[in-house]
Amino acid sequence: MKSEILYPGAFPMVRVELAEGEHIKAESGAMVACSPTIDIESKMEGGFLGALSRKFLTGEKFFFQTLRASRGAGEVLLAPTVPGEIIVMELDGVSEYMVQKDGFLAGAAGVVIDSQMQSMSRGLLGGEGFFILKMSGKGMLALNSFGAIHKIELKPGQEYIVDNSHLVAWSTTTTYNIEKATSGWVASFTSGEGFVCRFRGPGVVYIQSRNPGSFGAWVRQFIPVSQ
Amino acid sequence: MVENTPNALCFGDEFPASGAPCLVHVEDHGLTITFSPDRDGAESRSESLRFSELTVSAGGLDHDQLVATWVGLKGQRTLYLKSPDVIRAFRQAAPDHLSQPLERAAEQVRQVRQRHRMVWGIVGGVLLVVMLGLWFGSDVLVELAVDRIPVEWERKLGESTYRDFLAHQDVMKEGPAVDAVNEMIHRLTGQIPENPYTFEVTVVKSDVVNAFALPGGYIVVFTGLMKKAESGEEVAGVLAHELNHVLQRHGLERIIKQLGFVAVVSIVLGNPPGLGGMMKQLGVELMTLKFGRAQETEADLTGLELLYRAKIDPSGMITFFQRLAEKDEGRVEWLSTHPMSNARAERLKTQLAEMPKQNPEPFTFDWTNVRASQGAPPSTPP
Numbered sequence: 001m002k003s004e005i006l007y008p009g010a011f012p013m014v015r016v017e018l019a020e021g022e023h024i025k026a027e028s029g030a031m032v033a034c035s036p037t038i039d040i041e042s043k044m045e046g047g048f049l050g051a052l053s054r055k056f057l058t059g060e061k062f063f064f065q066t067l068r069a070s071r072g073a074g075e076v077l078l079a080p081t082v083p084g085e086i087i088v089m090e091l092d093g094v095s096e097y098m099v100q101k102d103g104f105l106a107g108a109a110g111v112v113i114d115s116q117m118q119s120m121s122r123g124l125l126g127g128e129g130f131f132i133l134k135m136s137g138k139g140m141l142a143l144n145s146f147g148a149i150h151k152i153e154l155k156p157g158q159e160y161i162v163d164n165s166h167l168v169a170w171s172t173t174t175t176y177n178i179e180k181a182t183s184g185w186v187a188s189f190t191s192g193e194g195f196v197c198r199f200r201g202p203g204v205v206y207i208q209s210r211n212p213g214s215f216g217a218w219v220r221q222f223i224p225v226s227q
Numbered sequence: 228m229v230e231n232t233p234n235a236l237c238f239g240d241e242f243p244a245s246g247a248p249c250l251v252h253v254e255d256h257g258l259t260i261t262f263s264p265d266r267d268g269a270e271s272r273s274e275s276l277r278f279s280e281l282t283v284s285a286g287g288l289d290h291d292q293l294v295a296t297w298v299g300l301k302g303q304r305t306l307y308l309k310s311p312d313v314i315r316a317f318r319q320a321a322p323d324h325l326s327q328p329l330e331r332a333a334e335q336v337r338q339v340r341q342r343h344r345m346v347w348g349i350v351g352g353v354l355l356v357v358m359l360g361l362w363f364g365s366d367v368l369v370e371l372a373v374d375r376i377p378v379e380w381e382r383k384l385g386e387s388t389y390r391d392f393l394a395h396q397d398v399m400k401e402g403p404a405v406d407a408v409n410e411m412i413h414r415l416t417g418q419i420p421e422n423p424y425t426f427e428v429t430v431v432k433s434d435v436v437n438a439f440a441l442p443g444g445y446i447v448v449f450t451g452l453m454k455k456a457e458s459g460e461e462v463a464g465v466l467a468h469e470l471n472h473v474l475q476r477h478g479l480e481r482i483i484k485q486l487g488f489v490a491v492v493s494i495v496l497g498n499p500p501g502l503g504g505m506m507k508q509l510g511v512e513l514m515t516l517k518f519g520r521a522q523e524t525e526a527d528l529t530g531l532e533l534l535y536r537a538k539i540d541p542s543g544m545i546t547f548f549q550r551l552a553e554k555d556e557g558r559v560e561w562l563s564t565h566p567m568s569n570a571r572a573e574r575l576k577t578q579l580a581e582m583p584k585q586n587p588e589p590f591t592f593d594w595t596n597v598r599a600s601q602g603a604p605p606s607t608p609p
């Protein structure tokens with residue numbers, strides 16, 4: 001399997017080359033184009049209940065697509081729904097990442113996707129919901145962001161504060177605490193800054209340069225209200 | 228090369244921030260760490276560590292990883308182990324000076340897990356209770372909603388229905404029957420502590436065997452019911468029961484139950500005036516409101532106590548209820564809104580038997596005269 005990011009920047013695609021018999025998992029709807037040798041199956045990762053819990057608890061799509069080169073080698077082109085960068089990383093079997101629900105684009109067959117329950121405070125305040133995706137296993141993993149992806153590298157004990165709506169993925173060797181952005185609870189709620197995560201290394205944290213929620217609110221003001 | 232599949236991540240100045248994958252072997256003296264060959268083509272290298280060089284703790288997102296740190300030739304190194312097998316082997320081989328922090332780390336992991344389980348357990352429990360509450364008629368929510376409605380508002384609601392109803396009825400303004408009912412109400416309400424209601428009672432000339440109390444304290448007694456009664460105590464029993472439907476706000480509970488969950492929520496969130504409009508539309512339905520079994524029992528028992536405090540012979544209540552239920556062929560309207568059952572009468576009898584005996588004070592009126600004034604035959608009704 002080989003992958004390559006085309007048109008890096010705001011409107012990228014990933015090209016994945018599959019040898020005969022190889023397959024990848026992709027977010028449903030991510031497939032843009034593919035060779036005629038590729039079969040598309042809708043597969044419920046983690047079984048029916050797993051898919052169901054993802055659907056209702058993370059708002060994640062019910063199905064992941066499986067793209068399989070069953071009739072010979074071929075390639076697929078994948079793209080996310082929102083404008084923004086794509087990164088491709090290689091899971092080594094021991095590194096694990098937590099990925100917020102919209103961040104997953106595609107993963108190799110060896111990548112294991114788990115819905116994980118968060119602790120109460122993280123679920124309530126963190127903004128990613130009570131369930132997030134945990135990526136482990138081995139192979140190619142493609143993540144996408146809204147805006148550009150920025151990688152924050154943390155040495156052991158090093159701290160960094162991230163607005164939670166800008167989180168994309170973070171390694172499981174990090175720890176984090178939810179904190180309010182501004183001092184004073186009233187200020188937090190009225191300033192709209194909400195909550196931030198104080199991450200502590202070692203590990204890496206991927207963040208996105210745009211906040212989907214704020215962008216949505218910005219777009220909404222231009223939509224005429226029909227009566 | 229299964230042998231070389233990494234099982235740990237090593238952090239240090241010369242490693243990438245995401246950690247260098249490595250293979251950790253636990254041996255008697257310490258650890259052997261083998262780094263996978265670099266992409267640059269450097270050869271795989273191994274490093275041996277004695278247990279005495281290490282300090283350990285629990286770390287990672289869920290505090291379930293074993294973190295070992297030491298100072299190597301190139302500065303501080305941190306190793307994250309998450310494979311349960313390796314952690315187990317480590318704990319078995321580790322010497323005394325590490326076992327204490329290891330136990331502490333393990334304890335920390337257990338505590339975190341337990342706390343997670345507990346929090347989720349509580350959340351699950353609360354969800355279950357809420358769902359059961361909704362499933363079984365949302366009684367808790369109904370009570371919550373009823374508590375939010377001020378008595379003043381309840382009175383306005385009852386009063387408008389009361390006036391509307393009486394406008395089309397043959398109201399008995401005076402006479403022995405009115406005096407008798409007023410005396411009963413006076414005796415009973417005098418025994419209600421901290422009564423927020425001003426009870427108003429009207430006797431209506433009608434053969435309908437009924438009596439009802441509207442929310443806010445408006446009571447209507449039909450002469451048809453009085454004709455069926457063999458004593459003033461029997462009518463007083465019905466009134467004591469009705470008064471307690473008002474005092475326990477049973478009417479409101481039923482209405483809110485019928486209006487449904489949305490109304491309940493809107494009241495809890497503080498919008499009673501909006502509900503007022505909805506309830507006004509219900510109009511006469513207030514009077515045909517059928518009480519629930521639990522409400523009947525509550526009104527029975529509290530009614531019995533009220534009679535007792537007012538020194539009115541409570542046995543009249545029981546015999547009247549039973550006679551109404553037995554003799555009638557479906558013409559007792561009162562029973563259609565206050566469903567009678569043998570259990571109800573039995574419950575009242577048991578309750579009465581438990582109360583200390585007292586000498587009841589008779590009413591000042593003569594019941595035979597009261598009944599005669601309504602044109603009823605002086606003997607038992609047919």
Ligand SMILES: [Zn+2]
Pocket residue numbers: 468472518522523526564565
């Ligand atoms: Zn009743």
